[in-house]
Amino acid sequence: RYYCDYCDKHLANNASQRKSHLCSAGHAKLKANHYAKFRQPDEILLTDSGKKPCRNYFNTGQCQFGQLCKFSHLTDAERYKLVDQAAKLKAQQDPVQLLCQAQAAFDKWRNELQSSSNTDFVASGANEAANAK
16 A cells, blocks of 8 residues: 555555546645745745735635645735744855854954053063163
């Protein structure tokens, strides 16, 4: 027997049965819903950006097409939340920004070290000059 994880169904294990099941709209909907859980915020925003709001979803709270709907199911609050999440993820994962932050921290440390060394050097030089007199 063939088992479909997305649909939670057992089917006869033959090619025609599997093919007809895998090509069905119900299977495609359940598969899309499964993988939608793993999408990144920037990917969701990109695919949803050009879509108009789904009237069925906003009037009734449900849409028969689910993730396969050609209209948007995101509210303004959800969209703003996704924008914030995408910005935070990008800030965490952007290697150029991380490198710039590391370089800035190193430069600050180096400048502090040089300024404290110069102060110590100037102070020790002044002491030596005073002792020479």
